[in-house]
Amino acid sequence: MNSSRSLALVSLFAALLAVFGLIPKIDLPLGVPITLQTLGVMLAGCLLGPRRALQAMLLFLLAVALGLPLLSGGRGGLGVFMAPSTGYLVGWPLGALVTGWLMSAFPRSTPRRAAVSAFAASSLGGLLVVHACGVVGLVNIAKLSWTQAFWGTLLFVPGDLLKCAVCALVVHTVARGLPDWNLGGRALK
């Protein structure tokens, strides 16, 4: 893929991630909120592939660090990188990278296979990796014990599993709507 195409894809996906932050959050009956931006992390990996997904996440976080209120709830600035949830933010690029790697390795020849692969890739990359980073952040910044941090993060897993399912559905629709799109990255025809 040439550099201008890569540049467009990375910038526009970062913009989509910002829009996900503007869409009002959805509250589950349990009271656990679903914000769409972690879904954006999963989608980035599945649709752009590892390298461009990583770049899109880094660009988005750079814009947040520069003071733009792009995180859900209008948060932004360097202060958000020093909060207890910092680990989750740091986990976004890593999660997108792992999701992209897995998506490019898993079968995606038909829309159904692509959806199943997207669910698996986003569960491992977008959920497991991001939550692992989140737990490390909670332990180091909020000084929780590993067990406490683990149980704390577990509260958000049901909502994130739902996001993995939504990610799979979106990938299924993209695979049907744009059949020439190379899921997992590499080529933009």
Added chain:
Amino acid sequence: MGSLYSEHRSWLHGVPASVKLLLFALLGTAQYATNKVTLLGAGALVCILLFASLGRAILPARKLLASLLLASLLILAFHVFMKQAVLGWISVLRLLSASLLGIALTLTTRSTDLLEVLERLLSPLQKLGIKTERLALQLAMMLRFTEHFFVVWKRLDEAHRLRTGKAGGLRLLAPLTIQMLTSARRVADTLEMRMGE
């Protein structure tokens, strides 16, 4: 897309972005050099006074401050409950200091100035063939298309409401994503024509 930069001028607005960034990075790092609550408390007090000295410039950060206070209280309450009050104070004082410095930097520095500093810091990477000057273009494109995609989302939502009487919600994600991908192709073609690569 507005930033959190405060238009109410304060003394810190006049300090160059690079100096503020260096000073705040040093102050933030110093917080991790000790575990003594008294020293950390003194450091936090300096940060609070510095932040308060900004006057009306802190107004755009009201929501952020409220969430910071809430997070601090929750962490402290949790540690007190677990009979680890000292550890709670250490993490809360560090969190308050680092966050207040970060917010002060954001409130008093234009994002373009910070970007300039960042580009200067990254400029050695150009020797490795990395085109760091494209960061500004990517950020500009990102902001331009954030507004565009938000308008697209609103239109999709309105169309869905007209058809069904209900909000579109998560059903709109797939069409919005497809619109983003097709837009990326068009933008890429335009850039290719202009930049020739």
